Amino acid sequence: MALTLGTTGMDSATEAELRAAFQQSNATRGGRWQLVEEGQADYVVVDMDSMYGPMSWLRLHAAGKHVIGLTSAARTQTDFRLERPISAAGVGLLLDQIAGGGFVAPTPPADAAPAPVAVPSGMSASPVRQDQLPEEMPKPVPEDLRARGVQAPKLPDSVEAGTLAPTSIAPPPVAPAPAAPAPVAAAPAAPRVHGLADWLADGALQGKLRYQKGTGPALLLDASARTYHGPAALKPLAAYFEGPVDRAAFGNVDDATFAREAAPLGAAQPLVRLQWYGGLLAGGGKLLPGFDPAAKYKLGKWPQTEREFPKHFRIATAMMKAPATLDELAAASGVGHEEVVDFVNANLATGFAEMVSDAPTDPNESQKGGLFGRLRGK
Structure with missing residues (x-):
């Protein structure tokens, strides 16, 4: 047949x-x-x-x-x-x-190029960095997603030092000014807690490493090349993104051992794929802190959707048409609100998506750069 x-x-x-x-x-x-x-x-x-x-x-x-x-x-x-x-x-x-x-297939000549x-x-096989699609190139992830977009207010130097600035009005001469209380030492800041998604950020790790949690599958990370070797499916790795992870959990691997252990795990995959999955799990159906649930969101470019999540293709199609609110995306795609939120979180964490401001744009903006200016911006 x-x-x-x-x-x-x-x-x-x-x-x-x-x-x-x-x-x-x-x-x-x-x-x-x-x-x-x-x-x-x-x-x-x-x-x-x-x-x-x-x-x-x-x-x-x-x-x-x-x-x-x-x-x-x-x-x-x-x-x-x-x-x-x-x-x-x-x-x-x-x-x-x-x-x-x-x-x-017939055996090729000895001097033939490999097929x-x-x-x-x-x-x-993962492409080399210069051949990767723009949307698959790694983008820096903020040090703390929970603090994204929030800046601590600048305090006066006198307050930073733990004392009050002296007043410009002299105290009454009839009585001495009361002694200033001793400054109270500020409580030490809580140590920064890192999860696996934080360690996967560009620059957080270097070299070839091995990470494994319990009896789960091993992940071989080439942090310098921004690739990894591991299971093709993402869902078996869900527990890896739960709880804090110490730097000591990543074991250094020499080149020979890395090559030997990576061979049975298949071709290298972009590390941003794990970052995307970490963002998908981070909110648990709720939008990450620092982002407005009533705002509109859009995809800058078509993302790599995963076959384990077939509904994501419909959400991505809706997001590519025009900026939309979370409720509008759920209605347009026919996907539940929480699953839409998780997908938006994943693409915010990797830079595929962005929150769109409702502020009016400058009507003369399109005239300032002209056609070639707009082309250069793409």
């Missing part, structure tokens, strides 16, 4: 390039695949990097199709992933993966 493949959500040049690579790969596999129209195909390739790719994926996913995401990103929410740039070798490995590995490795969606 022939396997059928279709395409959608891509421009004509990309489709022509993909068809050429498919024909070359299929010819070496006995023509067991057929390229058909989207509606007749068992598997459909969608350009997830295009403007309409995510919407095409949502439509096909609802129709029960097996979707292959064509993307340069390290992960995708589709069933399978085809890596950019398109090549016959990459398409061939994808076809073999879907077909169950029945085809054995790309086909891996399941969500477990692809």
Whole structure:
């Protein structure tokens, strides 16, 4: 029985390039695949990097199709992933993966360049820093999310010193001024309590480290490269974000041990993914302190949604349309209010989302920079 493949959500040049690579790969596999129209195909390739790719994926996913995401990103929410740039070798490995590995590729010459490795969606190799998508680049997380946007008022120097400033009016000569009471020593500030999400902030840790809680899975962190090796799923790590974590809980790992232990854990994943999950759990259905529950929120760019949380795609779609309140996002996405709040928290913590001010904008702002000024700001 022939396997059928279709395409959608891509421009004509990309489709022509993909068809050429498919024909070359299929010819070496006995023509067991057929390229058909989207509606007749068992598997459909969608350009997830295009403007309409995510919407095409949502439509096909609802129709029960097996979707292959064509993307340069390290992960995708589709069933399978085809890596950019398109090549016959990459398409061939994808076809073999879907077909169950029945085809054995011929052994390449010794001097041939290594072929790309086909891996399941969500477990692809992490790109180097300069190739990461802007929304996957790590962004500094505030030292304390609970104090975000709140600044302590500046006290007069005399109060900071624990004494009152002398009055400019001389005391009556008939009686000496009463002795000033001894300054009361201020109580020492409570030590800063760090959770795992705080340690994952850019610059908080350095080098190669191992973190494990109880009998849970080990996390190998390369803090300098901003990547980690661990389970593909996030939900098994929920307990890791509960309670304080001491710096001593992170054990240093030498390069050889790190490479040996990382191999069975799969490809490196961006560390910001763990930060995102920490933000998702931080509020427990309530907006993080420092943010207005009545304000509007928006996504600056499309985030990497996780397959473990399928409703997040609908929330992200609503947030990309226009700034909206939490209640408006819940109504537009059909998702519960608390789950919407948690998703907004996760993207606030990683810089994907922002709170939108209701203050009127300068009507002349668009004229100051002109077209090229606005393009430079993007």
